[in-house]
Amino acid sequence: MTAEATIPASAAGASSEPLLRTDNLRVHFPITEGILFERRVGAVRAVDGVSLEVRRGETLGLVGESGCGKSTFARAVIRLVDATEGSIHFDGTDVTRLTGDALRRMRRRMQMIFQDPYASLNPRMTIGSMLAEPLRVHDLAKGEQAARRARELIEIVGLPRNALNRYPHEFSGGQRQRAGIARALAVQPEFIAADEAVSALDVSIQAQIVNLLSQLQSEFNLTYLFIAHDLSVVRHISDRIAVMYLGEVVELSPSRELYERPLHPYTVALVSAVPIPDPKVESKRKRMILRGDVPSPANPPTGCRFHTRCWLRRELGDPERCTVETPELRQLAPGHGVACHFAEELTGNERRDELVTAAAAQSNVRDTDADAAATPTDVPAAPASDPDSFFPGDVSQH
Numbered sequence: 001m002t003a004e005a006t007i008p009a010s011a012a013g014a015s016s017e018p019l020l021r022t023d024n025l026r027v028h029f030p031i032t033e034g035i036l037f038e039r040r041v042g043a044v045r046a047v048d049g050v051s052l053e054v055r056r057g058e059t060l061g062l063v064g065e066s067g068c069g070k071s072t073f074a075r076a077v078i079r080l081v082d083a084t085e086g087s088i089h090f091d092g093t094d095v096t097r098l099t100g101d102a103l104r105r106m107r108r109r110m111q112m113i114f115q116d117p118y119a120s121l122n123p124r125m126t127i128g129s130m131l132a133e134p135l136r137v138h139d140l141a142k143g144e145q146a147a148r149r150a151r152e153l154i155e156i157v158g159l160p161r162n163a164l165n166r167y168p169h170e171f172s173g174g175q176r177q178r179a180g181i182a183r184a185l186a187v188q189p190e191f192i193a194a195d196e197a198v199s200a201l202d203v204s205i206q207a208q209i210v211n212l213l214s215q216l217q218s219e220f221n222l223t224y225l226f227i228a229h230d231l232s233v234v235r236h237i238s239d240r241i242a243v244m245y246l247g248e249v250v251e252l253s254p255s256r257e258l259y260e261r262p263l264h265p266y267t268v269a270l271v272s273a274v275p276i277p278d279p280k281v282e283s284k285r286k287r288m289i290l291r292g293d294v295p296s297p298a299n300p301p302t303g304c305r306f307h308t309r310c311w312l313r314r315e316l317g318d319p320e321r322c323t324v325e326t327p328e329l330r331q332l333a334p335g336h337g338v339a340c341h342f343a344e345e346l347t348g349n350e351r352r353d354e355l356v357t358a359a360a361a362q363s364n365v366r367d368t369d370a371d372a373a374a375t376p377t378d379v380p381a382a383p384a385s386d387p388d389s390f391f392p393g394d395v396s397q398h
């Protein structure tokens with residue numbers, strides 16, 4: 001991912017009033033047994049108590065390993081799946097249990113862009129009909145007026161005029177994603193959840209789409225929830241980033257700070273696995289390996305959910321508190337929340353370096369090639385300024 005994708009101008013002046021707010025949001029999927037008499041034997045706790053705000057005009061990035069609940073969170077906030085518990089407020093209104101017309105009206109204001117635009121676009125409809133459809137469904141335009149709006153949308157997302165009469169299979173991946181964006185924009189939403197919207201695209205195309213999303217954000221005052229595995233992509237577009245682990249938010253921070261000074265041991269590991277384009281820097285860098293698989297969200301570990309894989313806990317002599325007490329998201333710096341009982345251990349440079357070095361040495365992680373194979377985090381990436389720095393881009397150690 002390139003650094004050209006800039007943080008949108010609108011974000012700099014983003015108002016502090018949230019457009020979207022979730023309070024203790026839970027989405028549990030029941031696990032059932034039996035054919036004739038189905039009975040509930042458990043639940044997949046995909047989202048398990050997430051309280052987040054997305055401010056007007058900002059981009060909130062959402063990262064975490066596969067299966068940690070990112071998509072379910074996005075689907076819940078735009079009401080594609082029901083919340084099991086907790087609430088969702090949009091523009092000051094509780095939309096958690098809206099139905100019928102009220103839900104339809106609210107849906108117009110919140111749209112989603114998916115990873116695979118081919119799957120989300122109807123292969124039998126031309127792009128023109130696909131853009132006209134939501135306008136008709138939401139009673140926004142029909143006939144010539146809808147056709148005019150479709151032409152306008154095509155231009156806005158940078159597709160050629162003749163795209164209107166063509167089918168999705170006639171386009172490249174990047175063009176299809178542009179069509180997906182045009183469709184989301186058709187109803188003039190205020191909020192867009194982009195779920196791995198650029199993950200399947202080549203790096204150069206990713207940059208173009210991220211830049212397009214940034215331009216559109218400024219132009220139409222959009223608010224984004226931007227989900228991606230690739231931390232480098234999230235970094236360039238996000239104002240703030242939330243890190244999820246097993247259905248919970250474990251760290252929330254302004255974007256730059258998250259990369260320069262991650263305070264949750266999970267984030268530290270994710271950031272350390274970010275590949276650095278400079279091979280010289282890359283070969284000298286230490287990495288933190290996350291051992292073991294992500295536990296099942298149907299049966300998450302007690303206390304801190306990360307305790308089964310936590311390198312900091314190991315370094316601290318396996319304190320019992322981690323296994324019995326769930327850490328709250330505590331604010332350790334302005335706007336920087338961390339859900340770890342021992343996050344203070346990572347706030348001071350000397351102590352942090354000592355712990356990180358010891359943990360990295362323990363897992364013999366100096367050979368980055370070996371790490372690449374062993375690191376289960378398919379996430380991360382960011383440039384480092386100091387070859388010996390553990391944290392990419394960390395200047396605080398000089």
Ligand SMILES: Nc1ncnc2c1ncn2[C@@H]1O[C@H](COP(=O)(O)OP(=O)(O)OP(=O)(O)O)[C@@H](O)[C@H]1O
Pocket residue numbers: 029044045046064065066067068069070071072073229297
């Ligand atoms: N409809 C469903 N029914 C049952 N379980 C589900 C359903 N949707 C998601 N899950 C489970 O919920 C958990 C969270 O899934 P989700 O897709 O939200 O994760 P994710 O962070 O988006 O992962 P990825 O990065 O792979 O897209 C997973 O264990 C998944 O298997």
Ligand code: SF4
Pocket residue numbers: 265266304305306307308310311312313322327339340341342343
């Ligand atoms: S609370 Fe304990 S197990 Fe959880 S992240 Fe902090 S040190 Fe690790």
Ligand SMILES: [Mg+2]
Pocket residue numbers: 070071072195
């Ligand atoms: Mg997902």
